Each structure stands twice: as structure tokens, then as C-alpha cells.
Amino acid sequence: MGFRPDFLWGGATAANQYEGAWDVDGKGPSTSDMCTNGTHTQPKRITREFEEGTLYPSREATDFYHHYKEDIKLFAEMGFKVFRLSIAWTRIFPTGMETEPNEAGLAFYDKVFDECHKYGIEPLVTISHYEMPYGLTKAYNGWAGRECIDCFVRYCEVIFERYKDKVKYWLTFNEINAGTMPMGNFLSLGILNEGTTDFTNQVDIPQLRYQGLHHQFVASAKAVKLAHEKYPQFKMGNMICFITSYPYTCNPDDIVLNQQQMRISNWYCSDVMVRGEYPSYAKRFWKENNIEIKMEPGDLEILKEGTVDFYTFSYYMSNCISCDPTAEKTDGNIASGLKNPYLKASDWGWQIDPKGLRYTLNEIYDRYQIPLMVVENGLGARDVLEPDGSIHDSYRVDYLRQHIEQMREAVEDGVDLMGYTPWGCIDLVSASTGEMAKRYGFIYVEKYDDGTGSLARRKKDSFEWYKKVIATNGEDLA
Numbered sequence: 001m002g003f004r005p006d007f008l009w010g011g012a013t014a015a016n017q018y019e020g021a022w023d024v025d026g027k028g029p030s031t032s033d034m035c036t037n038g039t040h041t042q043p044k045r046i047t048r049e050f051e052e053g054t055l056y057p058s059r060e061a062t063d064f065y066h067h068y069k070e071d072i073k074l075f076a077e078m079g080f081k082v083f084r085l086s087i088a089w090t091r092i093f094p095t096g097m098e099t100e101p102n103e104a105g106l107a108f109y110d111k112v113f114d115e116c117h118k119y120g121i122e123p124l125v126t127i128s129h130y131e132m133p134y135g136l137t138k139a140y141n142g143w144a145g146r147e148c149i150d151c152f153v154r155y156c157e158v159i160f161e162r163y164k165d166k167v168k169y170w171l172t173f174n175e176i177n178a179g180t181m182p183m184g185n186f187l188s189l190g191i192l193n194e195g196t197t198d199f200t201n202q203v204d205i206p207q208l209r210y211q212g213l214h215h216q217f218v219a220s221a222k223a224v225k226l227a228h229e230k231y232p233q234f235k236m237g238n239m240i241c242f243i244t245s246y247p248y249t250c251n252p253d254d255i256v257l258n259q260q261q262m263r264i265s266n267w268y269c270s271d272v273m274v275r276g277e278y279p280s281y282a283k284r285f286w287k288e289n290n291i292e293i294k295m296e297p298g299d300l301e302i303l304k305e306g307t308v309d310f311y312t313f314s315y316y317m318s319n320c321i322s323c324d325p326t327a328e329k330t331d332g333n334i335a336s337g338l339k340n341p342y343l344k345a346s347d348w349g350w351q352i353d354p355k356g357l358r359y360t361l362n363e364i365y366d367r368y369q370i371p372l373m374v375v376e377n378g379l380g381a382r383d384v385l386e387p388d389g390s391i392h393d394s395y396r397v398d399y400l401r402q403h404i405e406q407m408r409e410a411v412e413d414g415v416d417l418m419g420y421t422p423w424g425c426i427d428l429v430s431a432s433t434g435e436m437a438k439r440y441g442f443i444y445v446e447k448y449d450d451g452t453g454s455l456a457r458r459k460k461d462s463f464e465w466y467k468k469v470i471a472t473n474g475e476d477l478a
């Protein structure tokens with residue numbers, strides 16, 4: 001027993017947090033380019049126009065655009081079998097509405113994929129990871145507009161055809177279920193309602209969010225169907241931000257409340273994408289929340305025809321759900337939850353729960369029985385760059401070790417697990433706060449919250465550790 005011999009060890013990144021070069025070679029502004037930086041306590045802002053003198057961390061990020069050769073070489077040195085990255089939609093279609101793609105943008109990813117293959121690294125591509133053309137926000141209020149479906153499908157047609165011999169694994173939308181949470185408005189759906197300024201406190205119209213999600217489901221299913229018909233070698237996946245929650249007590253009210261929470265925030269999207277239809281509980285949820293999904297003839301058929309081949313998810317933390325309004329709260333990934341007295345939390349209040357990963361893998365596999373992949377996991381922490389250039393991140397090694405141990409338990413429980421790509425394998429900008437100080441990487445990048453830094457890369461202690469983990473296929477975690 002143990003991880004399968006062809007287990008896909010690697011790391012994960014996203015264009016909007018890593019690439020930089022936000023206006024280079026014809027790239028258009030994306031939704032993430034409109035976000036300022038923030039901190040744990042000071043929310044980042046969404047600006048409608050660029051403000052002179054304001055720092056936009058995605059603009060330069062950690063500049064993969066000009067460092068891709070160096071970075072992929074370092075990934076290869078760790079022994080990566082797979083590298084998860086996303087394509088910036090705005091490099092290919094700067095406003096999202098062009099009919100012809102931007103050749104310079106396409107050429108960049110050709111070089112990146114060629115570089116990966118040089119080292120035998122398989123790219124795993126997220127088609128839209130927390131960014132879309134800001135032009136689509138201005139024109140249609142993002143995914144609230146049905147027009148985005150055709151724009152997305154056109155984008156997929158172009159990249160599928162261009163990279164058909166270079167990319168086999170594709171994920172349509174990063175953490176698509178972010179759209180079930182208010183923060184997902186701009187982050188994941190490009191919806192910017194009148195009055196929104198703060199990223200963490202957006203003006204929320206659930207009707208628009210769930211309608212936007214419907215459009216994403218249809219767009220995703222169309223892309224999957226196209227891939228299956230034209231490119232049988234492709235493997236198409238969904239991607240869910242899995243926020244495992246537990247009932248705070250055995251009070252049946254807590255149990256039922258938690259079931260509802262798990263359904264809407266975790267299962268709703270994957271039930272559609274894996275089973276090809278809305279779940280039985282959707283109708284009541286829509287009714288009780290005054291949501292009316294407008295569908296066009298053929299939508300339900302498309303959902304049926306475009307189901308994914310494998311299920312991927314991010315897992316960082318868990319939280320608790322209670323009907324007691326006085327229960328103590330804590331922060332978390334995209335949404336906050338209740339404090340679990342049995343768990344410790346990161347400096348950003350995300351509760352660390354390795355066993356929750358085993359539990360989650362089993363729950364997902366029981367439900368769908370298709371191959372799974374953990375495409376994000378990791379510890380956001382403040383690293384210290386020592387005067388001699390070393391970074392001693394034993395806390396990160398502890399976190400990852402405990403999660404890999406629990407993945408192995410899940411494999412022994414019978415879960416079909418394809419691979420593991422820890423988040424931010426090289427330091428990049430935080431999605432929730434826009435900070436550089438919240439680091440996840442095996443590789444440190446000299447870039448700081450005030451926008452300064454040489455962008456030099458340095459190996460952290462976790463680099464050598466992860467290299468050994470991969471070399472032993474997860475046997476040696478010491």
C-alpha cells in the first residue's frame with residue numbers, strides 16, 4: 001500500500017498571484033489587477049479605475065513571467081512530476097471580447113510548457129484562476145452576464161487547440177464554489193455591484209451570484225464536452241475550495257445546520273460538475289433564498305454531457321458550525337467559521353486539521369468514486385530570511401508532513417488519489433489579503449509588502465525535505 005507509483009507530486013501556482021507582467025506583450029487588465037494590497041486586519045480594496053500611487057500586488061507579483069526558466073529548473077530539482085499553473089485569460093483575450101487571440105500571450109505559454117517538458121514535468125492547467133478580463137466586468141458585470149459563456153468557450157477553443165500536444169490535465173475554474181460565498185463575487189465571478197469597495201465586505205446579491213454560477217457551470221460543461229469530443233487525450237477536472245465543517249455539538253440542530261452548510265458551500269458545485277445535474281436540495285435552497293435561476297433550453301443537457309473526469313480540491317483547514325449565535329468565531333479560507341477547541345490555527349486564523357483531510361478525501365470519494373487530486377494545501381506563514389540567506393521553515397514541514405500522512409491513510413482507506421500539488425510552491429501574492437508576508441513556498445522570493453525586493457529566489461529548508469518526499473514517493477517524511 002502507499003501512494004501509487006505514478007503519483008503526481010508537484011506544486012501549485014496561479015497566474016494572477018505569480019506571473020506579474022500585468023501589461024506586457026498585449027495583456028489586458030484582469031479583475032485581480034484592480035485589487036490593492038491589504039493585511040489580515042485591513043481588507044484589500046477593489047478599485048474601479050487604476051489609482052496613481054496605489055500598490056497593486058498582482059501587477060508584478062513574483063514575476064514568473066521573467067523567471068520561468070529559473071523557477072521550473074528549481075521545481076525540477078525538487079523532482080516535480082506535475083506543475084499546476086493557470087493561464088491568464090487576459091494574455092490571450094485582453095478584454096475577453098476579442099475574436100482573435102493575442103499571439104504574444106499564446107507564445108509565452110508555449111515556452112513555459114516546453115520548459116516543463118524539458119524536465120519531464122506535466123503541466124496541470126487551471127483555465128481561470130481567480131481572474132478574468134476586467135473588460136467582462138465592465139461590460140456584463142462578470143459572470144452575472146450570460147455573454148461570458150461564449151467568451152470563455154472561445155478562449156478554451158483557442159488554448160485547447162494550441163496546447164493539445166503539451167497539456168493533458170485541465171481544470172476549468174479554480175475554487176468554483178467561491179461563488180457560493182459573498183467574497184466570491186469579484187474574486188471568482190468578476191461581479192462588482194454598485195457600492196462595493198472592500199474585498200472582504202462586498203455588496204452581495206445572491207440572485208446574481210447563483211445566476212453567475214449557473215453560467216460558469218454551463219461554460220465549464222461546454223468546455224469539458226468540447227475536450228472530450230475533440231481531444232480524447234485530455235483529462236478534465238473541477239476544482240473545489242473544500243471547507244470541511246463539523247457540527248459544533250451533537251445537538252441535532254447543529255447537525256442539520258452543518259449538513260446544510262456542507263451541501264451549499266462544498267457539494268452544490270461538484271454535484272453539478274460530477275453528476276451532471278443540480279442536486280435534489282437545490283430547489284428548496286433557491287426558494288428559501290429568493291433565487292430564481294434563469295436557464296435557456298439545452299442548459300440541463302449540456303450539464304449532463306460535460307461531466308468531469310477527475311475531482312480536484314484545495315484543503316487548508318476546517319471549522320465548526322453551530323446554531324448558537326454566541327459561539328466564538330475564527331477566520332478561514334474565503335469564509336469564516338467557528339473555533340474548534342481541539343485545533344490550533346495559523347497566524348491568519350486558519351485552523352490546522354490534518355485528520356480533516358483524511359476525512360474529506362473519504363467523504364468525496366464515497367460520494368463520487370472518481371479519481372481525486374489535492375491541488376492546494378499548505379501553511380501561510382511569516383518566514384525569516386537569515387543573514388546567511390537561509391530560511392528555516394520547520395513549521396511548514398510539520399504542516400505538510402502531517403497532511404501527507406493523512407493522505408496516505410486515505411489511500412489505505414481505498415481512496416483513488418492521483419496526486420498532490422501544495423499551494424504556492426514558490427512564494428507568491430496572497431489571494432485573500434494581497435500580502436507577500438503570507439508565504440507558502442519551498443522557494444523564498446525576495447519581494448515585500450511595500451512592493452520592493454530584488455525578486456531573488458532562495459531555497460528554504462522545506463525545499464530539501466520535499467525533494468526527499470518525492471524521491472521516496474512519500475515513504476520518507478522525516
Ligand code: BGP
Nearest residue numbers: 014175333380429430431432433
Ligand atoms: C485558495 C486559492 C489560492 C490561494 C490559496 C491561499 O483559496 O485558490 O489562489 O491563494 O487559497 O490563500 P491565501 O493566498 O489567501 O492565503
